[in-house]
Amino acid sequence: GLIGQLRPSQNLTRLAKYSRDLYASLEEETGVATGLKLTGSITVALTDHRWEEIRRQATLARIFDVEAEVVTPDEVKALYPHLTTDDVLGGVHLPGDGQCDPANIAMALAKGARMHGAKVLEGVKVTGVDDDGTRVTGVRYEDAGEAGRIAADVVINCGGMWGRDLAASSGVTLPLHACEHFYLITEPIDGLTSLPSLRVPDECAYYKEDAGKMMLGAFEPRAKPWGMGGIPEDFEFDSLPEDFEHFEPILADAMHRMPMFETAGVHTFFNGPESFTPDDRYYLGEAPELRGYWIAAGYNSIGIVSSGGAGMALAQWIDSGEPPFDLWDVDIRRAQPFQKNRRYLKERVSETLGLLYADHYPYRQPETARGVRRSPIHEHLKARGAVFGELSGWERPNWFAQGSQVAEYQYDWAGQNWFDNQRAEHMAVREGVALFDMSSFGKIRVEGRDATTFLQRMCGNDIDVETGRLVYTQMLNERGGIECDLTVTRLSETVYLLVVPAATTRRDLAWLKRHVGEAFVVITDATVAEAVLCLMGPGSRDLLGKVSP
Ligand SMILES: Cc1cc2nc3c(=O)[nH]c(=O)nc-3n(C[C@H](O)[C@H](O)[C@H](O)COP(=O)(O)OP(=O)(O)OC[C@H]3O[C@@H](n4cnc5c(N)ncnc54)[C@H](O)[C@@H]3O)c2cc1C
The missing domain is CATH 3.30.70.1400 (Aminomethyltransferase beta-barrel domains)
Structure with a gap:
């Protein structure tokens, strides 16, 4: 239930902020508490590159109207006394972030919807979506062995990690894949009082104090995809077997970062799947294949903080035919049919989960599931030193290495290893002649x-x-x-x-x-x-x- 307002773009931040404000007001409206506590959040940097990144994020936050302050290691220590800060270079504090109770939010949203006339049916399985070839006409369902149908010209697939296969049954592309996500909760720790949520991305870890216990969660660099053959129907509210070996490096770092983990008893070691997408962004909007078939799925571990805003945006989009503001970042129409391929998805999501806490360098390219779509002259370009970037699955020559230069991206915040190459290529077009491979268009x-x-x-x-x-x-x-x-x-x-x-x-x-x-x-x-x-x-x-x- 971490509620972090800052997202990669202004409009996604607007949606996250909308969620936070909605969860703050829902209790008054519905009488159901959402457990929202504005504890604030801190992200700390252990490396120079991360320090650069989070300071840039603080600037971005202010531009996006999110209160943010850059804090020194001593100030981090004052905000979070349990933290080992010897090797912390600094942090960013977002006082307006918080945490909440996801189950209660779902209950509050459902109650609010009912109060406004919606009907909520539980334990009912959607078996298919009907269409007339161009647009949806209804939903088929099964309720306690009885089949039924509801006529509808608007259907929203918000089936989470089950959503991909349900969409495929209507010919709709919804590329997502489940990954295992691990966290641990300690036994109650004496004297533990309310703390901000804490992210230590250089150690792939987040921490949350909850009712006197400490929670440690991980976004490890190589995740474990799950459910490649489909998600069992009855998996709802279930968990997966623990994999301590996989989690152990995160816990080892946590014991140094927060020595209380050396002595605290483990109350729960939890492994629960969540759906991830090839570009770490969720999907909203109307499927290009079928009118009236709308999507809200693929939440990449930020579904709680995103859902209030996403619901508002989707409702307006369905009602008026236009999103309330530019939502291309998450628009379902960016999904490519080839991305339904399960092998591609399995490979790619093993990377995208970890990218949540990786260094988000400019021009960073995915490393997995590459080489899907190539131009006919791909090998010729490669032989001449082309360094490729990926867009919609296409391998595109972004720049050409010269002489003995290593033909690969070496990411940095200060400047890129290809700036000189880019200048030379630019001048060649400006003053001479150049051939562009635009086959990806x-x-x-x-x-x-x-x-x-x-x-x-x-x-x-x-x-x-x-x-x-x-x-x-x-x-x-x-x-x-x-x-x-x-x-x-x-x-x-x-x-x-x-x-x-x-x-x-x-x-x-x-x-x-x-x-x-x-x-x-x-x-x-x-x-x-x-x-x-x-x-x-x-x-x-x-x-x-x-x-x-
Ligand atoms: C361990 C863990 C920690 C997380 N922490 C955070 C956090 O701190 N902050 C945050 O913002 N997010 C967090 N998340 C992510 C968040 O929980 C998810 O993004 C969110 O729950 C996804 O919501 P959803 O509605 O898309 O999918 P789900 O919650 O999976 O809901 C999909 C629903 O559709 C139903 N369904 C599927 N198919 C059918 C069908 N054919 N007929 C009828 N019903 C169907 C399923 O039964 C299910 O109830 C975390 C996730 C995990 C696993």
């Missing part, structure tokens, strides 16, 4: 009798140009906001090729299909069928002249 063919009128309606710019010409444009929503940034190439009287960003291809396809109406057009995702090479720079015309007749 989404390619969408729009063709048919009404292709021109349809795209004229969808795009801000005039796309009714001569065959062979290319137009840079945007697709806009009703408020004039940008839904897609793209180029439209006219291939013939009735055929157009749209080139869209790799990360938004599914979103863009869904946007086009949603608005096609009665237009006589066929929309095809041709991304994997075509490579894209772009020749750029003042020397491009000369070079092309030499190599083509």
